[in-house]
Each structure stands twice: as structure tokens, then as C-alpha cells.
Amino acid sequence: xxxxxxxxxxxxxxxxxxxxxxxxxxxxxxxxxxxxxxxxxxxxxxxxxxxxxxxxxxxxxxxxxxxxxxxxxxxxxxxxxxxxxxxxxxxxxxxxxxxxxxxxxxxxxxxxxxxxxxxxxxxxxxxxxxxxxxxxxxxxxxxxxxxxxxxxxxxxxxxxxxxxxxxxxxxxxxxxxxxxxxxxxxxxxxxxxxxxxxxxxxxxxxxxxxxxxxxxxxxxxxxxxxxxxxxxxxxxxxx
Amino acid sequence: xxxxxxxxxxxxxxxxxxxxxxxxxxxxxxxxxxxxxxxxxxxxxxxxxxxxxxxxxxxxxxxxxxxxxxxxxxxxxxxxxxxxxxxxxxxxxxxxxxxxxxxxxxxxxxxxxxxxxxxxxxxxxxxxxxxxxxxxxxxxxxxxxxxxxxxxxxxxxxxxxxxxxxxxxxxxxxxxxxxxxxxxxxxxxxxxxxxxxxxxxxxxxxxxxxxxxxxxxxxxxxxxxxxxxxxxxxxxxxxxxxxxxxxxxxxxxxxxxxxxxxxxxxxxxxxxxxxxxxxxxxxxxxxxxxxxxxxxxxxxxxxxxxxxxxxxxxxxxxxxxxxxxxxxxxxxxxxxxxxxxxxxxxxxxxxxxxxxxxxxxxxxxxxxxxxxxxxxxxxxxxxxxxxxxxxxxxxxxxxxxxxxxxxxxxxxxxxxxxxxxxxxxxxxxxxxxxxxxxxxxxxxxxxxxxxxxxxxxxxxxxxxxxxxxxxxxxxxxxxxxxxxxxxxxxxxxxxxxxxxxxxxxxxxxxxxxxxxxxxxxxxxxxxx
Numbered sequence: 001x002x003x004x005x006x007x008x009x010x011x012x013x014x015x016x017x018x019x020x021x022x023x024x025x026x027x028x029x030x031x032x033x034x035x036x037x038x039x040x041x042x043x044x045x046x047x048x049x050x051x052x053x054x055x056x057x058x059x060x061x062x063x064x065x066x067x068x069x070x071x072x073x074x075x076x077x078x079x080x081x082x083x084x085x086x087x088x089x090x091x092x093x094x095x096x097x098x099x100x101x102x103x104x105x106x107x108x109x110x111x112x113x114x115x116x117x118x119x120x121x122x123x124x125x126x127x128x129x130x131x132x133x134x135x136x137x138x139x140x141x142x143x144x145x146x147x148x149x150x151x152x153x154x155x156x157x158x159x160x161x162x163x164x165x166x167x168x169x170x171x172x173x174x175x176x177x178x179x180x181x182x183x184x185x186x187x188x189x190x191x192x193x194x195x196x197x198x199x200x201x202x203x204x205x206x207x208x209x210x211x212x213x214x215x216x217x218x219x220x221x222x223x224x225x226x227x228x229x230x231x232x233x234x235x236x237x238x239x
Numbered sequence: 240x241x242x243x244x245x246x247x248x249x250x251x252x253x254x255x256x257x258x259x260x261x262x263x264x265x266x267x268x269x270x271x272x273x274x275x276x277x278x279x280x281x282x283x284x285x286x287x288x289x290x291x292x293x294x295x296x297x298x299x300x301x302x303x304x305x306x307x308x309x310x311x312x313x314x315x316x317x318x319x320x321x322x323x324x325x326x327x328x329x330x331x332x333x334x335x336x337x338x339x340x341x342x343x344x345x346x347x348x349x350x351x352x353x354x355x356x357x358x359x360x361x362x363x364x365x366x367x368x369x370x371x372x373x374x375x376x377x378x379x380x381x382x383x384x385x386x387x388x389x390x391x392x393x394x395x396x397x398x399x400x401x402x403x404x405x406x407x408x409x410x411x412x413x414x415x416x417x418x419x420x421x422x423x424x425x426x427x428x429x430x431x432x433x434x435x436x437x438x439x440x441x442x443x444x445x446x447x448x449x450x451x452x453x454x455x456x457x458x459x460x461x462x463x464x465x466x467x468x469x470x471x472x473x474x475x476x477x478x479x480x481x482x483x484x485x486x487x488x489x490x491x492x493x494x495x496x497x498x499x500x501x502x503x504x505x506x507x508x509x510x511x512x513x514x515x516x517x518x519x520x521x522x523x524x525x526x527x528x529x530x531x532x533x534x535x536x537x538x539x540x541x542x543x544x545x546x547x548x549x550x551x552x553x554x555x556x557x558x559x560x561x562x563x564x565x566x567x568x569x570x571x572x573x574x575x576x577x578x579x580x581x582x583x584x585x586x587x588x589x590x591x592x593x594x595x596x597x598x599x600x601x602x603x604x605x606x607x608x609x610x611x612x613x614x615x616x617x618x619x620x621x622x623x624x625x626x627x628x629x630x631x632x633x634x635x636x637x638x639x640x641x642x643x644x645x646x647x648x649x650x651x652x653x654x655x656x657x658x659x660x661x662x663x664x665x666x667x668x669x670x671x672x673x674x675x676x677x678x679x680x681x682x683x684x685x686x687x688x689x690x691x692x693x694x695x696x697x698x699x700x701x702x703x704x705x706x707x708x709x710x711x712x713x714x715x716x717x718x719x720x721x722x723x724x725x726x727x728x729x730x731x732x733x734x735x736x737x738x739x740x741x742x743x744x745x746x747x748x749x750x751x752x753x754x755x756x757x758x759x760x761x762x763x764x765x766x767x
Contacts, residue, residue, distance in 0.1 A: 058498060071498060075558050079496050092497075092546070094553075094692045189499065192436075195546050196692050200596035200726035201354055201417065202430065204371060204381070211725050 024129040024151035030055055032175040032184070033154060035110075038168045049172075052110065055185045059107045067188060070107050078104055083188050087207050090193035109153045110169070111146065119146065132156060287338055293741035296627040296762040297581035300572075300617050301395075301755070302334070303362070304610050305355055305418055306592030306603070308635025308734055314600065314674055315607035317650040322608075326647035332607070333615035334630040337739040339746040343755070344733055345634045348377040352731035355592070356429040358633035358752055359421035363585070364392035365756035373417065373426040373449070382428045382438075384446035395583060395756055396422040397460055398765035400469040405578035407571045408472060411548040411564055411606070412589025413479025415449040418633060422585050423472065424452040433482035435504040450482035454509045457516070471517065473537060474571045474584070478544035480524065483509035492524045492545075494559035500545050513540050526560030532570060539574055541567075550590050550602045551609040552714055553689040564588055564606075565613040572620045581625075583763065586613060595636040596726045598679040598717045599691035600651060603638070605714075618739070627740035627762045631755060635730040637677035644673045651712040662706075669705045675718045679727025685715025699723035 033052040038045065053060040057072040067083040083090040105113035119135035126132050129151045137144040141163075147156040158169040175181075194208060202208045268274055304311070312332060320327030347357035350370040360374055361367045368377050374394060380386040399406050410419040415432040426449055431437045434448045452459060457471035484490040484501025485508055491500045503509070514522055520538030523529050532539060543561035548554075554561060562570070568586050575582035588610035594602035614630055621628075642654035642663065653662040653670040662670035681700035701723035710716065720727070736755065738746035742762030760766050 071496070073496055073558060075556075077496075077556065077558075094546075094549075094690050185498075196726075197547055197590070197593035197596065198416075200728060201592075203728075205430075 027129065027176050028054070028152040028154060030176060030178050030181045031152070031154070032177075032181055034172040034174070036170045036172055038170075039166070041165045050169075053181065053184060054108065055181050058185060059104075060185070060188070061107070069188060070104070072104050076104075078107070081188075081193065083191055084207075088191045089207050090188070090191045091196050091199070091211075092193050093196050110155055111158065115144075116146070116148065119144070284338070292744050293624065294744075294761065295764065296741040297625040298576075298583070298621060299395075299627045299629070299759050299763055300584045300586065300621070301362070301759065302610065302614055302617075302628070302630040303359065303418055303585070303587045304591050304607060304630070304632045305412065305587055305589045306595050306634060306636050306729065307588070307607055307610070307632035308638060308730060308732060310638045310640050310674075311591065311595070311603060311607055311632075311636065312735065314638070314640055314650050315604040315611070318604045319608045319611070321647070321649060327650060328646060332611040333618065334611060334628070334737040334739075337628070337630070337737040337743065339738040339743045341736040341738075341746040341754075342733045342749045343631060343736050343752050344749065345752050346731065352729050353634050354429075354729065355417040355633045356421060359418045360392065361751075361753040362631070362633070362755040363394045363396065363421050365753050365760065366392055367751065367753050368392075371429050373420050373424050373429055375425055375427065379427055382441075384427055384441040384444040387425055387427050387446060391425040391463075394422055395759045395763075395765060396472070396585065398760070399583035399763060400460060400472070401464065401467055402763070402765060403578075403580045404763070405473045405575040405580075405582035407474035407575050407582065407584040408477070409474070409564070409567045409571050409584070410477035410587040410589050411551075412477060412587060412593075413482065413544075413547055414453065414475060414477035414542065415479045415482045416547070416589060418587045418589060419477060419585070420449045420453075423456050424449045426452070432479070433503050434507075435486070435502050448482070450479070450503075450509055451507070454483070454513045454516070471538075473578075473582075474539045474574050476539065476541040476543070476567045476571060477589075478542065478546055478548040480510075480542035481545045483513075483542060492559075494524050494544065494557070496545050496558060510540070510542070524559065526557075526562055529562045529566070529570070532574075534573070536574055537577060539570075547590060547593065550594060550606060550689065550691060552602055552605045556689070563612075564609050565616045568613040569616045569620055572617060576621070581763070583759070586617070588613070592636070594691040595638055595676075596679070596728075597691035598676050598681060598683075598720060598727045599715075600638065600674045600718055601712075601714045601716065602689070602691040603636075604650075623740055625741065627738065627742045627759075629736060629738050629743075629746070629755065629758065631736040632734040635732045635734050637679075637728055637730045638674065639677065640674055642671060642673055648673065649712055650674060651716070653706060653711060665703070667703055669703055670707065671703075672706070672711050672718055676720045676727050677730075678722035678724045679720045680717060680725065681720040681723060683715070683717035684709050684713075685717070686710075686713050688715030691717075699725055 031054045035050045035052065036047055037050055038047045048063065051062040053062060058069060060067050060069040065084060065086040067085060069081045069083060071079040073079060080093045081090050103112045119137040122134040122136050124133045131151055133148045133150055135146040135148050143161045145159040149156055156171045160167045199208050199211060316330055316332050317327035320330035345353045345358050347353040347370045348367050354370045356373050357368050357370045366376055368375060369379060369381060371381050372379050374392050375387055375390045376392055378390045396406050408419050408422055417429040431448050433450045434442060437448055457469055460469050461467050480492060481500055481502045485503045485506050486499055486501050488499045490508060510522055514520065517538045520540060521532055521536050523541045524543060529541060548561055549557050551563060571584055575584055588606055591603050591606045594606060617628060643656055644654045645657040648655050650673060654673050656663045665671050682704040701720055704719060736746050742758060745758045745761065
């Protein structure tokens with residue numbers, strides 16, 4: 001049975017990383033990448049940090065007290081789990097088909113692979129895992145400039161401008177320590193989780209009651225850009 | 240005999256009345272299809288009342304639509320009719336054609352609006368109890384293991400086992416979820432589905448998690464009743480595999496959706512323990528295994544999903560495939576009917592409730608229609624002369640059918656008034672849908688998405704949305720709400736009980752929910 005799962009995982013991985021250096025792929029499949037996100041609009045500017053975690057077929061976006069984790073299933077569905085680190089609790093969702101907002105590559109590398117594919121290659125430098133590319137995309141609404149590490153499937157920086165609004169996502173550090181990454185995913189896995197389908201039946205649970213009565217999507221860490229350069233859930237919600 | 244005489248007298252009176260008054264009515268009235276079809280219906284009822292009422296059944300099947308309130312039945316009936324190409328309002332769900340029905344009061348001992356744990360405990364044991372507890376009476380303190388002993392209730396499933404009947408349990412929810420759990424477990428908290436869900440205090444004090452109680456059902460029951468020898472639940476089908484497997488990737492099934500499927504922190508593999516107890520039994524996890532269940536099988540343990548099974552509309556997206564509720568029901572009956580003494584089977588459609596909690600009428604109604612198919616399949620697979628079929632719900636939801644749509648207007652569509660072709664506008668100048676919710680997550684337009692839970696990725700949206708250009712009939716449309724909550728809630732209104740077969744005539748009037756047990760008991764003579 002394990003063999004079957006391994007083969008399925010390999011197929012998914014091979015599809016995603018076709019045309020990339022295999023040793024880089026291996027080192028990028030377990031990675032912790034810390035980003036700083038700065039948003040500015042007219043005279044207002046605000047920054048926050050986001051950590052992108054990859055562990056094989058699992059990806060997590062960690063921001064403040066929220067972790068959005070997605071598991072890429074062998075049937076190409078994505079199963080989301082939302083962890084609330086302060087409460088050491090999690091909410092599990094049913095997997096959804098990988099369409100539209102559920103783009104796996106948008107979660108895995110912050111930018112939809114289709115967007116990367118249609119961006120213009122301006123320049124390229126370095127070799128092997130260190131190879132970087134400057135990519136640009138522009139239409140009448142939005143301009144996107146990406147410093148891209150193609151072998152690691154990782155953005156070094158992303159600059160977006162849309163009218164008065166600008167957003168910069170900058171890679172602060174990256175770490176491929178497998179032990180650290182395995183431990184982090186294991187720690188989240190130990191949190192008490194509840195199926196979202198069961199939340200409505202658990203109003204006596206203080207944590208879940210808070211979610212039922214006040215909403216629970218606080219500063220959602222996820223987001224970024226689909227194939228049309230459109231932002232996915234860019235701004236957090238506070239309820 | 241007395242019943243027959245009274246019924247005959249009533250029938251004669253009705254027949255005379257109909258003849259007398261029909262003659263003074265204008266033809267337009269007496270020959271109206273409405274008039275004649277109602278007369279036919281009445282005649283059928285009169286004829287039915289003249290047949291001898293049977294009170295004792297060989298088999299009982301209890302269907303529970305979790306969260307299937309009256310408005311859900313009405314909307315599902317209309318949707319089913321419209322999917323069949325009709326106006327919809329004139330049709331019936333299969334069980335709505337049963338001869339007897341009652342209105343059922345659902346409140347829990349400590350709650351005006353109930354939950355599934357308290358309501359199913361009432362239906363299956365005959366005693367109302369508190370919200371959130373399983374198979375124990377109102378003297379329990381929720382979450383306090385020490386209060387379980389002495390407050391345990393005996394269920395119809397256990398009594399049927401003791402009487403030597405075959406017993407079965409089918410659910411599209413996790414088989415350890417509140418409704419199915421109430422048939423076999425005693426727990427101070429509905430959430431103690433496996434040992435990792437329990438406090439250390441509760442485990443140390445000797446309370447057993449719900450999944451373990453299912454696998455140990457036979458030995459637990461024999462321990463509680465000295466001298467009793469039972470053979471265990473014969474058919475178990477549902478979801479919830481994670482509560483039966485150790486938290487170890489090595490135990491993942493081919494259907495796993497988590498990196499580690501099992502949740503148990505005590506290292507026990509309850510599926511292996513079950514197989515050890517019942518070496519002749521068949522354990523299956525997917526559609527292929529289900530299809531391979533042999534005709535001579537007498538024990539089945541099927542866990543088709545790590546958590547709840549799929550919504551019927553989303554079933555094709557399951558990793559390893561899983562059967563429909565009607566297929567499971569038919570298979571369960573095939574296995575149970577081998578017992579010559581008869582059987583008691585509980586079937587739950589568990590995800591009607593979940594779709595409503597997600598504010599998604601499409602899935603709630605689709606699963607209700609599937610439940611109606613399962614009931615029809617059960618009716619067709621059994622002898623109506625010896626099988627009592629009960630169909631009910633545990634509680635309702637805040638789901639409404641509102642506005643003044645014209646006849647045949649799509650039940651999931653926008654209100655279009657009588658004589659009109661365009662949607663009626665509310666005072667805010669915007670169209671509105673016929674069905675909606677009083678509270679919950681509110682509007683989402685997720686198009687073809689068949690998984691209702693996908694709605695939870697966005698915050699609650701209360702109030703009005705401009706629905707111009709929005710197709711509200713798609714699987715992924717989530718209706719507007721008045722009060723913003725992260726999950727739509729149960730409702731406190733009454734629900735219905737539908738009955739056919741021996742003993743069905745007792746389903747009449749307005750009754751407390753715990754009466755359901757007594758109807759089952761009367762039919763099967765469980766406590767005599």
C-alpha cells in the first residue's frame with residue numbers, strides 16, 4: 001500500500017517540477033522560507049511576516065497565530081487545515097478539487113504556475129540551484145515583477161503595483177533543515193482538530209463557540225496570485 | 240376486532256357524506272381533479288382503516304435524517320419533482336406516502352433547541368436527556384466521567400441483540416458521531432470519539448471512548464447483563480476510520496486524506512481487534528471492498544472514510560470511492576435478513592445537518608432525496624407486512640421557504656411572483672431566493688463546487704447581496720442569512736415521524752421524541 005502512495009506522490013511531484021534540476025527539487029520540497037510583506041497605499045504602509053513551509057505534499061503558510069496548511073492528495077485534491085497556534089487547535093476541511101482558488105502551485109510557491117509561465121523573462125543569472133530570473137507581467141490594471149528561483153520554485157521577491165496600491169514580498173531567509181521542518185509539521189499535527197462540519201454541533205466548546213459567534217478567519221495568511229495576476233484573499237479579515 | 244368495527248362505521252359515514260354532498264356541488268367542483276384525487280385519497284384511507292391493524296413486527300428499520308426539519312422535506316420534495324421535470328410541489332418523498340405520521344417535540348432536558356446526542360438518545364432509549372451526552376440520562380454531568388456509572392440507558396439496539404435479532408447501523412457520518420453512537424455507546428461527552436479526544440482524567444477514571452465501545456459492544460453488553468450471550472452488531476457501515484486506527488502513518492488506508500489517518504494515541508488498531516473477534520466478518524474501506532461483500536456474509540464492518548462520508552453530490556470525488564446511502568441500506572438488509580428472528584437496523588443520513596450548518600441548501604436537499612431513495616430501497620427489500628419502517632429526524636434547522644414564488648418556480652431559484660417572468664424585487668431593489676437561513680455563514684457563490692464545507696474559507700456575510708447575474712441553483716450557492724454566525728444553527732421547531740408496517744399506527748398526533756423508542760419496543764416486544 002505504501003508503495004502505491006509513494007508512486008502517486010512521485011507522479012504528482014514529477015508533473016509539477018518537470019524541467020527542473022532534480023537535486024534542487026529535492027532540497028526545495030522541504031523548506032522554510034520567511035518573507036516580509038509590505039503593503040502601501042498613498043501615505044499608509046504596513047508590514048507583516050509570513051513563513052512558507054513545505055514538507056513534501058504538505059504546504060503551510062504561517063502568519064501571526066494562524067497557520068493555513070494544505071495537503072496535496074494523490075487524486076490531486078487539496079485538503080485544507082487551519083491551525084490556531086495560540087489555542088493549539090485546528091479545523092479540518094474536506095478536500096476540494098484543484099480548481100481556481102484551490103491552485104496547488106499558488107500555495108506551494110505563492111504564485112500560480114500559469115502566471116509564472118506567462119510572465120516575460122527579462123534577465124537570468126547564476127547556475128544550478130542558485131539560478132535566478134527576473135520576470136515581469138503587466139496589463140492595464142496590474143504590474144508584477146518577480147525575482148524567481150526556478151530550480152527551487154521559490155520567489156526571492158515579488159513586487160506588485162496596482163494604481164495607488166503596492167505590495168512587496170521579500171524573502172528574508174530560507175532553511176532546508178529537514179529535522180526542523182519535520183518537527184514543526186509534527187507539532188501542528190498534534191493539535192486537537194475538529195472537522196468544520198462538526199463546529200456547529202459544538203457550541204459548548206469555548207474555542208469553537210468563539211468561532212461560531214464571532215467568526216474565526218483572523219488575518220488569513222494565505223493569498224497571493226492566480227494565473228491572471230489576481231490577488232487571492234490578499235487582505236486579512238478581522239471578526 | 241373492536242378497531243375494525245369502529246373503522247367500518249367511520250368508513251360508512253364518510254362514504255354516505257361524500258355521496259350526499261357531491262350531489263349538491265357544481266360539476267366544476269366535484270369533477271375537479273383536485274376534488275376527485277382527494278376523494279380517492281380518502282377512500283384509500285378508509286379502506287386502509289378497515290384492514291386489520293398489525294401491531295407486532297419481525298423487523299424494524301429506523302431512518303434518521305440528521306437535521307431534516309419540515310422545511311427541508313418540503314424543499315427536497317419540490318426539488319426532486321423539479322429534477323423529474325415536474326412543477327415539484329405536487330409530489331412526495333417516498334416516506335411521505337407512508338400511511339401514518341406524527342409531529343415530534345425535540346427539545347432536550349436542558350435545551351430548548353436540541354442537539355443530535357440528546358435527541359437520538361431519546362429516540363433509541365425512550366428517555367430524554369441533556370444536550371451533548373450519549374446513552375446516559377439527565378443526571379449525568381457532561382464531560383465528567385465519574386457521573387456515567389449508574390446513569391447508563393439501555394438502547395433498542397442492545398435490547399434487540401439480547402432478544403437474538405440481527406442488528407445493524409448505517410450512517411453517512413462518522414460511525415462514532417452523536418446519532419449513530421447513541422445506539423451503542425454510553426458517554427459523558429459526544430466528542431469522546433476516540434481516546435485522544437478524552438481528558439487524561441476521564442481515561443484514568445475508566446471511561447471508554449466511543450470507537451472502542453463499538454468494537455467492544457458484545458463483551459460490554461454481556462458484562463452489563465449477567466448470563467446474556469449476544470453475537471455483536473452484525474452490520475456497521477459509515478465513516479470515521481480515524482477513530483479506529485493508531486496515529487501512525489503505517490496504518491493509513493488507500494483512502495487516506497491526511498498524512499496520518501489514525502487519531503488513536505493508545506496504539507490500538509480497532510479494525511484489527513474487530514477482525515480478531517469476528518474472523519468470519521468482512522472489514523471494508525472502499526467501494527471495491529463493498530462490491531465484493533459475498534452473499535453469505537453475516538458480519539460487516541465498513542469504514543468508508545477517514546471522517547464523515549461524502550455529501551451525495553460530492554461522492555464521485557472520494558479518493559477510493561464509497562457507496563451511496565441507498566446502496567448501504569440495501570446491502571445491510573441483505574446481510575441482516577438472514578436472521579430468522581428478524582432484525583433492527585438504524586440508518587442515518589448524517590450530512591443533511593452538515594450542509595445546513597454550512598448554509599448550503601443544495602447539498603442538504605440532495606442528501607434528503609438520497610435518504611428518500613434509501614427508504615424506498617428498504618421498503619422494496621422487505622415484506623411490508625412484517626417490517627416496521629420509521630423515518631424521522633433528530634432536530635430541525637433555521638431553514639425557511641419564503642416569499643411568494645409562483646407554482647413550479649425553481650425551489651433553489653430567485654422568487655418570481657405569480658404571472659411574472661422576472662424576479663421579484665425586495666424593498667432594497669434586489670432579487671431574493673425562496674430558500675434561506677435565519678443565521679449562518681451567508682452568501683457564497685461557489686458555482687459547481689459540490690462540497691458544502693468549501694464555504695468556510697470565507698468569513699460570514701450577513702444580509703443582502705445583489706443576486707443579479709448570480710445562478711442560485713448551482714451546487715456551490717450558499718443562501719443569504721440574517722444573523723452572521725460561523726455556522727448555521729439547529730432550530731427548536733418540531734420535526735416529523737413517518738411510519739409504515741406493523742405498529743405504524745402508533746405514530747399519530749403530537750408526541751415527545753422519546754416515544755419513538757416505545758413504538759419500536761411495542762413492535763418488537765423488546766422489553767416484554
